[in-house]
Amino acid sequence: MRRQAVTALVMSALMSGTVSAREAQIGAQHTYVTACLADEEPADRMVSICERALDQPDASLRQRLDVMETLAWAHYHLDDEARARSLFVEILAIDPDSEDGLSGLGWLAIESQDYGVARDYFERAMNRSPNAEVQAGLAMSRYWGNDIGSRDALHGLEAALAIDPNYLWAMVRKGWVLTDLDRLDEAAAAFRFVIKREPDNESALYGMAFVESERDNWTTALSFVDRALEEDPDYVSALSRRSLILFYLDRNKEALRDAEKVIALAPDRADGYVRKARALSSLGRRVKGFEVLKEAEARVGYSSFLVYWRASLLLDEGRSSEALEQIDRTMAESEADFHDHLLRARIGLELKDIPLARESIDAALALRPEDKWGLYYDAMVMAQEDRFGMAVQQFGQAVERGLSLTKLDEFNAALVGRGAYATAVLLRARYLLVK
Template sequence: MDAFSVAVRRRPGNPRFLSCLASALARADRAALAAQTAEQVLALAPDHVPAMQTLAVLRLKSGADEPRQETFDRILAIDPEFIPARHQRGLVLAALDRHDLAVEDFTRILRVLPKCAVVLIRRGEGQLARRNLGSALDDLNAGLAIQPDHEDGLRARAATLTWLRQNDGALADLERLLALDPAREQTHLDRIRLLRALDRKALAALAADDGVKALPHSVEILFERADLNQAGPLEPVLRDLDEIERLKPDDPRALDLRLTVLLRHGKNDELYQLSDRILATNPDHAHALFWRSTAQFRNRSFADALAGFERVIQLAPADSWLSNSAAQCVAEIRRRSPK
């Protein structure tokens, strides 16, 4: 950057030197001065492609502009072979869910730079979004062979392998991601949920423990651990649910899970107290009504249970698990007491 500054001082009106200085300032995170310098270039040479590119990217990063394909269309109309603009347009198109066009831009770059790891990975992400899984895996494998620790590439390959049911490979990529960044919540969640989907519940519980150790204040990971452990001892589950309540009061999933485990463990008094508290502020809370009615059903308070289940059917979405379960309970109560 110092060399460009000297060149600009010697030849202050030279667009090429000014543009190089703008790019160097942008790389040094001096965004305001970089934008000012790029604007100075464009005042001298309105079609100066590198300055147009620098300014467009700076405005995107700052949030001054929304991602718009047209910004980079203008640059590529002047110089169709300008790779930075084509790459950036591909990224913008991907952000706009125009993955077909994004893949075309990345493919055009790869004709010139066939071993560019980042572009291979970006095209692989686009192919994954289009569910071209074989092509996605080919691109991601090629990109990661060049740049093995590219986190977006590992994440996309894990997702691709999951779709292809190559689950051990997906787990290996997720574990590699956690080794690179142990504090990324989504990676912990992806690993836990994949293990659960594979019915490897003991490993999923260990993965949830790892997640809570790394991110003790993650509501999502705490919830996954509580949900995994609900069939085990009650106290650890309640501790996780208490922490969720502290971090995110009245989280609906946590309240529902608390009602579930209280019922599972026969803690009817606590269940009634919690459901009373919920229903006092929201009489139409379908989950609280359902679990309270289930406890009443088990205690043979059939009239109260029947009224609760019928109300749940009115409140819950049609053909949902909740409404269907309530309907089954209503049928069972009526079978037992036909009058």
């Protein structure tokens, strides 16, 4: 603290001209370097300070390399990525094994989504200095580049956090990897850890909004996503998630407004169009919603996400055959995930095509064997197969995993429709007693 205060006073004196020329010469040789390496000023001021530090002839080689790294990041924060990159390249020209140069280029490659390039730089940096930042950068570049899966990425991040438990970037990434693994309680703990130490961390705030919305805690999710957007009003993913949250809170006009902003900010992303189409549909403008999805495919191209929601809206309209045609496009592309198979099972039930429904629900459960919706629609298919005892058992499993009892009436209707009156009566009585 004392050194920082002295540095600030000397810097002020140097820039105001209140010291002698000789004092300025001596001070400049040390103070600009010290001030640059302290890295405590706004980025534009850091550029000026660090460039002056590089002009000092008595700075050591180590100091010059450190100054160049600080200067590179100052340019990066001023959105001059080209200058930042050239400085990191210059660092490597001086010292080919510089961890600062290697990891700097690694982070810039991650920013550009050149994950293979990032991985190579981080692997070289690991050989020089296996610190927490390099370990985390390597794990995530390999994960985002599809070299490793979620569990291996998690192990890499945990290794980074074992080196530095307070490395918040790695902790946020850990939270997101845990959401990919559907380990929501652990993900929430990681995001809370970050928010406690850095309350304005927008990625952690958005992460909490994501987790709470996945738990259907829409009001809580809204409070977190609002805080993330206070930090960055143009945070596209947070805007998209808020549109979804507002949709489920039946605030569709607000959901529509956020969706339109997502489209304006990211016209090549599919999710803004989907959010808009769903909000329009809930506002009674379903035809316009279909037009939005058609426009989206013209702009974005084929997207399984767009196809899924077009099929879903068609199913909601009772246009089951058209819905099947849409979702089968995703099947043909071999891109179907759990949600695609589940929707196809629902379509099969509506069409009374039970072999189709069975094939689809089996595929869904193979991906998520304990998902409450997978279990529920498996029960619905079993009812149509006249496997009433197993259907009731599977319905119970779905309830244990969080399925709302509001689905009891629909399930009982399926049983009654197959003539299983006594089973339906006993099931209703059981859950009435539970309530």
